[in-house]
Amino acid sequence: MTLETDVIVVGGGVAGLAAVVELSGGPARVLLIEGRDRLGGRILTDTSGDAAVDVGAEFIHGREPTLMEYLRKRGLAHETADATDYYFDGETLARTDEGGDDSPFEMLSQLSEDVPDQSFAAYAGKLSLDPGERSRLTGYVQGFNAADASVISIRALARQQHAEDAIDGGHSSRLVNGYADLVEALIEDCRTSDCGTNFQIVMGTAIEEIDWRMGRVQVAGRSANRDPFRAAARAVVVTVPLPMLSKLRFIPPIPLLAELPAALRMGPAVRLTLQMKEPWWEAQAPGMGFLFAGLGSGLGEAALGPAGPGFPVFWVNRRAPVPLITAWSGGPAALEFQGLSIDKLVHLATQNLARLFGLTAEAIASLVTRAYFHDWLGDPFSGGAYSYVAAGGLAVAERFARPVEDTVWFAGEATASEGHWGTVHGAFSSGIRAAREIREKLSSP
Numbered sequence: 033m034t035l036e037t038d039v040i041v042v043g044g045g046v047a048g049l050a051a052v053v054e055l056s057g058g059p060a061r062v063l064l065i066e067g068r069d070r071l072g073g074r075i076l077t078d079t080s081g082d083a084a085v086d087v088g089a090e091f092i093h094g095r096e097p098t099l100m101e102y103l104r105k106r107g108l109a110h111e112t113a114d115a116t117d118y119y120f121d122g123e124t125l126a127r128t129d130e131g132g133d134d135s136p137f138e139m140l141s142q143l144s145e146d147v148p149d150q151s152f153a154a155y156a157g158k159l160s161l162d163p164g165e166r167s168r169l170t171g172y173v174q175g176f177n178a179a180d181a182s183v184i185s186i187r188a189l190a191r192q193q194h195a196e197d198a199i200d201g202g203h204s205s206r207l208v209n210g211y212a213d214l215v216e217a218l219i220e221d222c223r224t225s226d227c228g229t230n231f232q233i234v235m236g237t238a239i240e241e242i243d244w245r246m247g248r249v250q251v252a253g254r255s256a257n258r259d260p261f262r263a264a265a266r267a268v269v270v271t272v273p274l275p276m277l278s279k280l281r282f283i284p285p286i287p288l289l290a291e292l293p294a295a296l297r298m299g300p301a302v303r304l305t306l307q308m309k310e311p312w313w314e315a316q317a318p319g320m321g322f323l324f325a326g327l328g329s330g331l332g333e334a335a336l337g338p339a340g341p342g343f344p345v346f347w348v349n350r351r352a353p354v355p356l357i358t359a360w361s362g363g364p365a366a367l368e369f370q371g372l373s374i375d376k377l378v379h380l381a382t383q384n385l386a387r388l389f390g391l392t393a394e395a396i397a398s399l400v401t402r403a404y405f406h407d408w409l410g411d412p413f414s415g416g417a418y419s420y421v422a423a424g425g426l427a428v429a430e431r432f433a434r435p436v437e438d439t440v441w442f443a444g445e446a447t448a449s450e451g452h453w454g455t456v457h458g459a460f461s462s463g464i465r466a467a468r469e470i471r472e473k474l475s476s477p
């Protein structure tokens with residue numbers, strides 16, 4: 033049996049859900065198909081413990097108007113994440129606002145798209161930076177973008193920096209009960225009002241094939257127990273992450289998709305949150321927000337423990353009802369953690385913290401009451417953390433956000449080519465963008 037509808041949305045992360053909500057109230061029937069047995073995608077808030085802990089996206093970066101307007105409309109409270117940032121100078125901890133040298137980072141704000149495209153590493157190699165500065169800057173670019181410095185495009189970085197500057201990207205906040213608040217509001221909006229009557233959802237069904245011609249698509253997939261599934265519509269919005277997109281069979285093939293792997297990459301990241309009996313860091317780092325462990329000293333990962341890979345960044349969620357500290361590694365360094373058990377990750381994080389605070393790992397480990405982790409790299413529906421543009425890939429990345437013959441739309445963070453790749457607000461806006469274009473298309477004669 034083939035389910036008939038008007039618009040099919042593949043993937044129920046924030047991009048897919050935003051697309052559905054934007055189509056709500058209109059005449060089009062909408063079918064959302066999600067591979068997992070939950071919605072939200074790379075937003076996942078663990079509420080099984082004493083606090084709502086985001087194991088995927090956590091921060092609202094800046095004040096992007098589309099997302100901000102939705103949060104306001106839905107009354108979703110968010111609180112600033114601003115706090116005192118520290119760095120490790122090789123021996124002790126120091127506040128970044130007291131002696132931290134920001135000059136290499138100013139280079140990022142001054143980047144221009146008017147340069148021949150090349151990787152960040154190639155570009156930085158030509159700047160007069162001392163080895164410590166180069167290492168700090170490279171660590172920052174890799175960690176924040178989950179990217180390989182020898183691959184990420186300098187022109188895309190420039191666009192991203194300017195896009196962030198335009199939305200006050202240096203300011204971060206968090207939803208009070210975690211990012212799940214946003215997902216739940218979107219799901220509620222899908223199920224209520226006009227949307228409810230025109231909206232259907234199929235969960236636990238992974239799409240494998242999209243057969244299309246102008247004005248007509250047929251999707252085929254399978255449920256977790258391998259039952260076949262088919263649906264047909266006038267348009268489709270595909271929001272799956274890049275590694276999943278590469279597995280989708282388009283009939284006929286879409287030529288742009290063959291160019292995509294060279295232009296856009298999925299970056300790895302690992303994050304581990306430790307719940308502690310007490311905020312023991314306060315004695316040495318009062319008011320701590322971020323702690324840049326491998327960046328401030330210029331020692332890079334060498335500053336961290338010899339017994340395994342080190343987490344170069346930690347941060348504290350100061351608003352949580354229990355003490356929470358998160359360890360982060362993004363980019364190629366994150367691959368060193370691949371396949372490690374959660375116990376091993378906890379062991380490494382406590383060792384790193386012991387080195388940074390001059391304490392024993394045993395003392396810190398004895399204060400850990402719970403650990404929160406999700407393996408995004410190994411997750412069959414994400415295959416990594418988020419995407420970035422490879423040198424030379426900007427034009428392809430831009431084309432990826434345009435509809436194919438007014439029938440196949442792509443959305444999701446990887447399509448946020450205005451410079452918001454890899455973010456929740458980029459994914460959210462991309463879903464709205466696709467839905468508006470479809471609405472306009474379907475209403476035109």
Ligand SMILES: Cc1cc2nc3c(=O)[nH]c(=O)nc-3n(C[C@H](O)[C@H](O)[C@H](O)COP(=O)(O)OP(=O)(O)OC[C@H]3O[C@@H](n4cnc5c(N)ncnc54)[C@H](O)[C@@H]3O)c2cc1C
Binds near residue numbers: 043302
């Ligand atoms: C550890 C981590 C930390 C992050 N931190 C932040 C942060 O602090 N701030 C921020 O702004 N962003 C952050 N991000 C990025 C942010 O989570 C993503 O950019 C955003 O959630 C992506 O939304 P999306 O809808 O594009 O994709 P997804 O959320 O991945 O949604 C895609 C959906 O498609 C489904 N799917 C996949 N394949 C199929 C298929 N074949 N058939 C049907 N369904 C399928 C998936 O199950 C998923 O639900 C982080 C990401 C990670 C992993």
